[in-house]
Amino acid sequence: MTTSTVTPEIVSFARGVRAALADLPADEVDELTDGLEADLAEAYAEDLQRELPDPVAYAAELRLAAGLPVRTKVRHGALGAIGDSLRDTRRDIGIAIHRNPMLSGIADFLGTLRPVWWVLRAWLATWLVAAFFGSEQGYWFGGTGWFFVLAAFIVVSVQLGLGRWQGRGIATFVLIGNVVAILALPIVKAAADNGGSDRYTIGFQDGVSAADPEQVSGLTIQGEPVTNIFAYGADGNPLRNVQLFDQSGHPINLFGDSTEDGVPCAGESQDCSELVQPATLETGQTTFNLFPLGTVPSQWDDSEGASVPIPGAKATYGPAPFVKVPAVMPGPKVQPTP
Numbered sequence: 001m002t003t004s005t006v007t008p009e010i011v012s013f014a015r016g017v018r019a020a021l022a023d024l025p026a027d028e029v030d031e032l033t034d035g036l037e038a039d040l041a042e043a044y045a046e047d048l049q050r051e052l053p054d055p056v057a058y059a060a061e062l063r064l065a066a067g068l069p070v071r072t073k074v075r076h077g078a079l080g081a082i083g084d085s086l087r088d089t090r091r092d093i094g095i096a097i098h099r100n101p102m103l104s105g106i107a108d109f110l111g112t113l114r115p116v117w118w119v120l121r122a123w124l125a126t127w128l129v130a131a132f133f134g135s136e137q138g139y140w141f142g143g144t145g146w147f148f149v150l151a152a153f154i155v156v157s158v159q160l161g162l163g164r165w166q167g168r169g170i171a172t173f174v175l176i177g178n179v180v181a182i183l184a185l186p187i188v189k190a191a192a193d194n195g196g197s198d199r200y201t202i203g204f205q206d207g208v209s210a211a212d213p214e215q216v217s218g219l220t221i222q223g224e225p226v227t228n229i230f231a232y233g234a235d236g237n238p239l240r241n242v243q244l245f246d247q248s249g250h251p252i253n254l255f256g257d258s259t260e261d262g263v264p265c266a267g268e269s270q271d272c273s274e275l276v277q278p279a280t281l282e283t284g285q286t287t288f289n290l291f292p293l294g295t296v297p298s299q300w301d302d303s304e305g306a307s308v309p310i311p312g313a314k315a316t317y318g319p320a321p322f323v324k325v326p327a328v329m330p331g332p333k334v335q336p337t338p
Contacts, residue, residue, distance in 0.1 A: 005045070006037045006041045010044070011037065014033065014055075020059035021062070118154070121177070121178070121181045122153035122157040122158075123150060127192070128184070133325075135326055225254070226254050229254070234328040235327050236328075242290070243289055251287055254293075264276050264288075274298055295318070296313050296314070298310060298313075
């Protein structure tokens with residue numbers, strides 16, 4: 001005796017067929033799809049190579065066989081029109097792929113990897129939310145709380161992938177979300193590659209160790225020169241005009257010995273069209289440790305033999321990397337010693 005097993009694929013297919021017949025009265029839908037899962041399971045048990053058809057096309061055949069009119073598409077606004085167009089395109093592509101044996105095999109293999117995609121898009125959504133709050137760290141996130149956010153997104157993504165959540169606009173939302181996720185994935189990957197947890201490893205420039213300060217000029221992170229520093233307070237808001245010093249009381253100088261010969265160029269400008277704006281102390285000395293640094297437009301002066309600020313030009317400040325970063329949680333209260 002052969003036992004027919006109703007697989008998740010069959011359940012999902014039957015759900016899609018009923019969704020395509022949703023404009024009909026419930027009793028007619030029940031009559032048309034009565035025993036659908038069992039019939040498909042039996043057919044699959046006899047022919048393991050059999051492929052499930054497109055549920056929308058299958059529903060259309062059921063309508064035709066029952067003498068019912070073809071369902072008229074109702075577009076609910078621009079979002080519904082986009083969703084219908086994407087679904088039609090996906091169906092046409094799917095039909096073309098399954099007509100090609102090689103492409104059909106590849107598509108079947110990729111179909112087995114759908115759970116991986118469900119987890120991946122949940123991670124992508126978590127990363128984007130964490131990046132909005134400035135809590136992303138490479139491919140992961142700062143703080144254990146984000147683990148629970150990721151877990152919640154995984155549950156939602158898997159439920160949507162299995163098709164267990166039905167409703168008007170859900171299918172369109174999932175389809176458009178997948179397209180957006182595919183387009184955003186390479187951008188997020190590039191950002192994560194450049195923002196790993198070791199991005200604050202300071203002291204290497206052109207393969208030279210910072211243990212030899214005579215060979216390293218200025219401040220570098222992973223071999224890249226640091227051209228500005230943005231400080232944030234405990235409340236997560238950006239700070240202005242912050243003087244920074246090292247453990248010995250020396251001003252933090254991003255440009256090394258280049259400031260001894262004058263005002264350094266801003267960033268990596270080859271034509272030195274902008275100069276770093278130094279700050280003036282009450283002692284009359286100039287310093288370059290007031291952050292964030294400002295820049296001022298410059299021009300070449302033949303008499304000085306160097307670039308000088310354009311007369312009357314005002315300093316500008318580049319945008320901070322984050323509008324706000326996560327605030328620091330208050331520490332435990334310490335009772336005063338009697």
